[in-house]
Amino acid sequence: xxxxxxxxxxxxxHIAIIMDGNGRWAQLRGKPRTDGHRxxxxxxxxxxxxxxxxxxxxLTLFAFSSENWKRPSVEVDDxxxxxxxxxxxxxxxxxxxxxxxxxIGDRSNFSSDxxxxxxxxxxxxxxxxxxxxxxxxxYGGRQEIISAVKNxxxxxxxxxxxxxxxxxxxxxxxxxxxxxxxxxxxxxTSGEKRISNFLLWQIAYTELVFSEVLWPDFKRxxxxxxxxxxxxxxxxxxxxxV
Ligand code: FPP
Numbered sequence: 001x002x003x004x005x006x007x008x009x010x011x012x013x014h015i016a017i018i019m020d021g022n023g024r025w026a027q028l029r030g031k032p033r034t035d036g037h038r039x040x041x042x043x044x045x046x047x048x049x050x051x052x053x054x055x056x057x058x059l060t061l062f063a064f065s066s067e068n069w070k071r072p073s074v075e076v077d078d079x080x081x082x083x084x085x086x087x088x089x090x091x092x093x094x095x096x097x098x099x100x101x102x103x104i105g106d107r108s109n110f111s112s113d114x115x116x117x118x119x120x121x122x123x124x125x126x127x128x129x130x131x132x133x134x135x136x137x138x139y140g141g142r143q144e145i146i147s148a149v150k151n152x153x154x155x156x157x158x159x160x161x162x163x164x165x166x167x168x169x170x171x172x173x174x175x176x177x178x179x180x181x182x183x184x185x186x187x188x189t190s191g192e193k194r195i196s197n198f199l200l201w202q203i204a205y206t207e208l209v210f211s212e213v214l215w216p217d218f219k220r221x222x223x224x225x226x227x228x229x230x231x232x233x234x235x236x237x238x239x240x241x242v
Contacts, residue, residue, distance in 0.1 A: 006054060006224050011232045013183035014058035015051065016206070018198055019043070021190025021214030023221070028214075034078040037226075041215035043081055045090070050220035051131055052097060054227065056179050058132045062198045067141035069109060080114065087117040091124055098130030105139030105174035132180060139176075141200030148174035156194075177202055185230045189215045216224050 019040060026036030044061065049060045064079060071079075079211060094101055101121045110118070118137075152174045155161040161170070182202045188194070190211045195203070210224045213216065234241065 006227060011055050011227060012206055012230055013056070014060070014181050014183045014185075015056050015226075016037070016060040016062070016183035016199055016203070017047070017187045018062045018186070018192075018196060019110065019218075020188060020192055022216060025053040025214040025216040027042050033075060036214075036216055037079060037082055040060065041086055042142065043216050043218050044086075046219055047135060048094070048097075048099065050223050052162040053110065053220070054223070056131065058134070060136065060177075060183060060199070061182075062132040062136045062139065062196075064105070064137045064139070066106065066138055066195060067197070068187060069138070079145055080111070084114060085231040085242045087114075087121050091117075091121040094133065095125050095128065096119075099125060100130070100132050101125045102132070104134055104144070105200040106143065109138045122234060133179070136198065139198075141195075141197045144176055145201055147176075148238045162227075170200070175201060178222075182206060185209060185226065187211060187226045189213055189218050189222075205237050 007012065016042030022040040024036070025039060026033050029035070044063075047061075048059065064083070068079070069076060076091045091101065098224040101124075103118045103122065107115050107118065150172065152171065154164065156163055156166075166199065177199070182204070183206045186199070186203055187209050188197075189211045191210065193210050199206075207230050209229050211222055211226060213222050
């Protein structure tokens with residue numbers, strides 16, 4: 001698929017991606033898993049550029065789950081090293097590309113230097129209005145929902161919110177993604193067909209596309225194919241189209 005064809009298509013406003021298959025990519029080549037993560041970073045840069053080119057407004061990437069902390073410490077350390085390097089070297093580049101960077105997830109698990117780097121990236125790119133890039137780091141959908149429930153409950157107790165007024169719209173305001181629309185399209189790479197605790201509330205009406213391609217090999221052509229697949233679907237939001 002070429003981009004000229006894509007111009008005939010409806011581009012999803014918000015694409016979320018579960019980037020999976022780094023480890024298998026490396027194992028297939030007899031390399032350590034960490035090599036897969038390094039190539040995974042390159043794929044992130046390509047897909048950010050492709051999203052800008054295609055006119056996607058919001059891109060949300062599942063970069064590190066709450067459960068990923070349980071991986072062998074050598075792999076976690078390597079991912080943290082890559083994250084540091086990414087934030088240090090890419091913030092300026094992303095800023096020049098008018099990308100706004102935001103991180104969702106539990107920051108309390110990160111070392112203080114990483115938290116500072118995240119804050120710096122967010123502050124530096126705060127005024128950008130091109131691509132809105134959200135990185136889910138130390139993120140879990142269930143944890144996000146519990147956190148929203150706790151904050152909502154506190155507001156009810158404090159008299160800031162009336163119990164009778166709680167509805168799906170109000171609840172959404174308590175989620176980490178309250179300032180961005182729900183994803184139109186969710187892509188998971190590497191052939192796995194699971195949601196794995198990603199954006200559980202937000203994907204209620206999202207189209208799901210599963211790609212066989214391992215994340216380090218996922219290129220703009222693959223993103224274009226996923227968008228093409230999305231265009232073949234008819235989104236009805238539970239209604240009957242006449
Ligand atoms: C899944 O591959 C990928 C991840 C653990 C997260 C994605 C990470 C990157 C793209 C690198 C950048 C992220 C950070 C935090 C710097 P896997 O290892 O689960 O692959 P497998 O299922 O083949 O083992």
